[in-house]
Amino acid sequence: MRIAINGMGRIGRLLFRRLLHHQHIQIIAVNDIMPIESLAYLLQYDSVYGTFAEKVTIADNHIVVGDRSILYVQKADPLQLPWEALQVHTVLECSGMFSTAPLAGQHIQSGAKKVLLSTTGAGDIPLLIYGHNHVKDSSKLDIVSPGGCMTNCSTHILYLLQSIGIASAQINVLHSYTTRQELVDTWHKQPRRGRAAAESIIPVEVDLYQSLERLMPGLKDKVATLSIRVPVANGAMADFTVEMQRMVTPAEINNLFKHAAANEYRGVLDYTEEELVSLDVKGNTHSCLIDGSLTSVAGKQVKIIAWFDNEYGFTSRMIDWLELWSS
Known part of the structure; x- marks a missing residue:
């Protein structure tokens, strides 16, 4: 599965660390408005979970860790994100700014197939808690809130x-x-x-x-x-x-x-x-x-x-x- 992360705050960065070498999930791109040097630093050093075991470097507009090179995008408007060109299947919406169906739906308009929020979201987005009601037609849904x-x-x-x-x-x-x-x-x-x-x-x-x-x-x-x-x-x-x-x-x-x-x-x-x-x-x-x-x-x-x-x-x-x- 080709994914992108929108918003590199606490949750976005932890997901990056945890998914970087996942067997079935590939991070294609991440999007945030901070300077790329700041993101590389925050991925490398974390006051809660410690220093990342691998060296995080920068090459052009990519975050590089080992043999992985992830495109870094800096767009405030989701409609300008290159999800279609990158063949992104799922966007992890971790900015906290696009938590209604119309706003999160902009990732779909940009070419993604699905959006998974990192928050509860508005009432117009299905609220499905993993382990409780996550199997309820979830494969048919484009946008899902997994709660908080x-x-x-x-x-x-x-x-x-x-x-x-x-x-x-x-x-x-x-x-x-x-x-x-x-x-x-x-x-x-x-x-x-x-x-x-x-x-x-x-x-x-x-x-x-x-x-x-x-x-x-x-x-x-x-x-x-x-x-x-x-x-x-x-x-x-x-x-x-x-x-x-x-x-x-x-x-x-x-x-x-x-x-x-x-x-x-x-x-x-x-x-x-x-x-x-x-x-x-x-x-x-x-x-x-x-x-x-x-x-x-x-x-x-x-x-x-x-x-x-x-x-x-x-x-x-x-x-x-x-x-x-x-x-």
Whole structure:
């Protein structure tokens, strides 16, 4: 499969690293507006995942790594991108700027066959979570949203709990700071996002509940969500407080997830009882890692904790999508 990456931010660059030598997927081109020297530097050196094992160099307008030479394009307008001439099958839309059907569709107009977003996207784009509803006519769709890292974590957990019965759920995701926050205090339309990310615990409004209601209409008006940004560069801990429709025990809840991790959710959801911290999940490929050691019950209320690498876990699902389409 011949692919291109549009937008070389955190997700775009990690996908580049992970897909560079993929057996069935070939990166043909990447597009961003930054200078090519800056991109080469950011691909070589990464504060979270370390220095890339191979040397990244520049030759004309190509990024060169080993025997691979990838065209670097600098176009702000997707309609000017050379996807047709390059015979690009799938564009990974990682800029975050083209997340509606008309905007993402510009990649199709430029010659690509499919577009996979790196975000939830607007309501006019199908929201398909890998491991949940990803087989739903996905081969016939031109543009797909695979959700975001928090949606991929939460969907599987709530879906499994629905087999018992959910009365209501509160989800609080303690999340590393992101590029949409600031290093020093400045103006932001969401004032808390404008506060120094490495100096405070910062509550951030998220639309996660809307995505979950789209995926599971039976949860409409039963789910509330919040993200708390904490001063770490990577990793997240999702805290679920769920009111069940009947009494349960921690053992019953843990067995539910343990069984799922070993069977139908293998590779997507995992289970552990080790005493982990966020750093321990760096590079973990799962959408969520249930921490059974922290499961607790009070009346019909269940507390569930799940870890995930917000970058590595999410890009793993994007790669799953590419492998599904390439097969």
